[in-house]
Amino acid sequence: MKKIALFADVQNLYYTVRQAHGCHFHYAELWRQVAALGEIVEARAYAIDRGDAKQRQFQQILRNLGFEVMLKPYIQRSDGSAKGDWDVGITLDVMEAAERVDEVVLASGDGDFDLLLERIRARHGVSSCVYGVAGLTANSLIRAADRFVPVEGALLLKN
Numbered sequence: 001m002k003k004i005a006l007f008a009d010v011q012n013l014y015y016t017v018r019q020a021h022g023c024h025f026h027y028a029e030l031w032r033q034v035a036a037l038g039e040i041v042e043a044r045a046y047a048i049d050r051g052d053a054k055q056r057q058f059q060q061i062l063r064n065l066g067f068e069v070m071l072k073p074y075i076q077r078s079d080g081s082a083k084g085d086w087d088v089g090i091t092l093d094v095m096e097a098a099e100r101v102d103e104v105v106l107a108s109g110d111g112d113f114d115l116l117l118e119r120i121r122a123r124h125g126v127s128s129c130v131y132g133v134a135g136l137t138a139n140s141l142i143r144a145a146d147r148f149v150p151v152e153g154a155l156l157l158k159n
Contacts, residue, residue, distance in 0.1 A: 002037060002038030002103055004038045004041065004105055005041060005100070006040050007108075008043075011048055012109055012110050013025045013151070016109050019133075021156050026155050029154045029157075030155060033155075044069075044090075045070065046072075046086035047072075047086075048072055048074045087112050094120065095116070102126065103128065103129060104127075104128045105130075107130075107151075110138065114140040115144070129146060129148070130142065130147070130148050131149045133150070
């Protein structure tokens with residue numbers, strides 16, 4: 001059975017799904033689809049922790065599905081902008097997982113990950129699949145992946 005590592009960029013999914021579809025991403029459906037392809041041996045969801053009750057409830061839902069929830073504190077800068085980027089953390093975890101799995105599934109539309117997918121294929125022969133919102137996923141990321149799954153239909157959690 002194929003060994004799969006699943007990585008979800010929670011912030012990217014939240015904003016792109018909301019912008020394109022006006023609803024939320026269906027993590028249980030993502031898990032179901034990926035599990036149908038093989039054994040999920042590692043799964044991480046990367047989020048920003050604002051510390052509110054609704055967010056803690058969402059994080060528990062992710063844990064119940066099987067995700068290890070990776071949290072960074074929400075940082076509000078003096079100029080009003082916010083910081084909370086997991087790109088380096090996701091990259092390091094994907095690089096390490098690529099040594100142990102047959103496929104990496106990345107749920108994100110962030111084009112910064114295109115080189116990462118190319119690198120794990122070249123170094124470890126690992127295939128990759130990207131779940132992202134069509135039109136809001138970087139073309140370079142789509143090209144770098146072996147397979148692209150647009151976030152639509154069953155992957156949308158209607159309110």
